[in-house]
Amino acid sequence: MSMNAQDLLDKLEKEYPNTPQYEIATFKGTRISLGHSIENRRKGVLEVKAMNLFWNIPNRPSQSFVADKWTARIALEYGISDRLTFGAGGSTLDGIFDGFLKYNLIRQRKDAKGAPISITLFQNGSYRSMTSGLHSNINLSDDFMDRTAFTSQILIARKFTPQFSLQVSPTFIHRSSSAFDEDPNNHFALGIGARYKVGGHISIVSEYYYQANPLKSIDTYDAFVLGVNWEMSDLMLQFQMTNARGMVEDTFITQTPNNFNLSDGNFVFGFNATFVLHFNQKQP
Amino acid sequence: MNRIIILLSLLINFIDADNRSDQVITRQGQVSFFSYTSVENIEAKNNQVLSIIDFSKNEIAISMLMNAFVFKKSLMHEHFNESYIESDLYPKATFQGNIIDFDPLAEGIQTKMVKGTLTIRDIAKEVEIKTSIENNNGTYLITGDFEVVVKDFDIKIPPILAPNIAKIISIKFRFEYQPYEQ
Incomplete structure (x- = not known):
């Protein structure tokens, strides 16, 4: 190749317009694994989600198939705009219904000029439809409002390299009522999550949620997740090992009843299956 | 003396301007690609492709x-x-490459081979593409299509998705060039 053609390419290099280039696929999924990531799906995209957790009850002569306990959160999450997502779901075992709004405030730019981080605001509300059982005992159940809890998060993330992304999630949780006087109604927590892409379609993810003021009436532990995400075509699968037993923020952040280890009763296996439907297809 | 300098600078400007008019550019070139399989058809289009041609050597980038x-x-x-x-x-x-045997002054449509190096993912491949070039009063329209083999550019497709993505991708392009002004 002659020198001149290279000169022509160099000339073209200067012709690129100065349009900002934003990072994509900081986490790829709208959840790191269990908790929300900064990602939103684009406008007109519906995610059909089945999140599952399985665990055993210790010292029990169990005849259950595979696992003693199974809970699933079935949810629909829709991109109202490229930056705003609305979602609602229900969890089977604890009977919790939740709805959320998620708004992407700042997008990380690839060039040095723009924002070095992405910020997404998250707000949910949850309702405990059961009066007792998993995750429900710490609330009063006299009227509708008593059974609600609200989680606000500021999700802050940076894609450091094409492989590695990190997120911190300052979290505020408000429970509308407490069955026990010693329990705080407001909790502060800090989530830390990371993704490491190991192949074109596979990444390893981890999350940890530190509670600043945990519940006092029961022993709770910080939620931890170690998982693998498999992202392909219209289907995303997320596998996880965790100690959490709920899939709604206020439950797994403040009410995880045991620490993370591999013994029966503590170990929880989970997987999320997300099917992505595009209702607003562009004509290329 | 001053006159000579003015004359010289005019001459240089003239030569310079002449050089410049040898180049044409597009900033809104179109490139689309298609992957057809029995499972799924995928197509995509880029409307912001840059291209420049230097007619003094019939080189294109x-x-x-x-x-x-x-x-x-x-x-x-x-x-x-x-x-x-x-x-x-x-x-x-x-x-980057050359348009073989192209006469930039001839009006109308010429069908010519473009020979050069296609670089995707830092992997360079020699390609030869049949193109149609239309000269319409100093604006040039270049169109054509060709095929690339996915494997040539070390693009990994997981076995489970192999039926969804064609092994050979067809590519179409359309560039409308205007005279290049510095």
Whole structure:
């Protein structure tokens, strides 16, 4: 190749317009694994989600198939705009219904000029439809409002390299009522999550949620997740090992009843299956 | 003396201007690609392709950003950039080559071979593409299509998705050039 053609390419290099280039696929999924990531799906995209957790009850002569306990959160999450997502779901075992709004405030730019981080605001509300059982005992159940809890998060993330992304999630949780006087109604927590892409379609993810003021009436532990995400075509699968037993923020952040280890009763296996439907297809 | 300098500078300007008019450019070139399989048809289009031709040597250069391809499905755009092309690491695709036996002064349509190097994901491949070039009063329209083999550019497709993505991708292009002004 002659020198001149290279000169022509160099000339073209200067012709690129100065349009900002934003990072994509900081986490790829709208959840790191269990908790929300900064990602939103684009406008007109519906995610059909089945999140599952399985665990055993210790010292029990169990005849259950595979696992003693199974809970699933079935949810629909829709991109109202490229930056705003609305979602609602229900969890089977604890009977919790939740709805959320998620708004992407700042997008990380690839060039040095723009924002070095992405910020997404998250707000949910949850309702405990059961009066007792998993995750429900710490609330009063006299009227509708008593059974609600609200989680606000500021999700802050940076894609450091094409492989590695990190997120911190300052979290505020408000429970509308407490069955026990010693329990705080407001909790502060800090989530830390990371993704490491190991192949074109596979990444390893981890999350940890530190509670600043945990519940006092029961022993709770910080939620931890170690998982693998498999992202392909219209289907995303997320596998996880965790100690959490709920899939709604206020439950797994403040009410995880045991620490993370591999013994029966503590170990929880989970997987999320997300099917992505595009209702607003562009004509290329 | 002053006159000579003015004359000289005019002459130089003239030569310079003449050189410049030898080059034509487009900033809105179109490149689309198609992957047809029995399972799924995928198409994408990039409307912001840059290209320049130097007629003094009949040399052509093309450059484009991979993340400027628009897909029907927004998630496909993410998969394309993050899982296949890895546009974080290889943001651009380029072509540099020569138009063989082309007469830039002849009006009308000429069908010519373009020979050169196509670079995707930092992997360079020699290609020869049959193109139609239309000279319409100093603006040039170049169109054509060709095929690339996915494997040539080390693009990894997981076995489970192999039926969804064609092994050979067809590519169409359309560039409308205007005289290049510095």
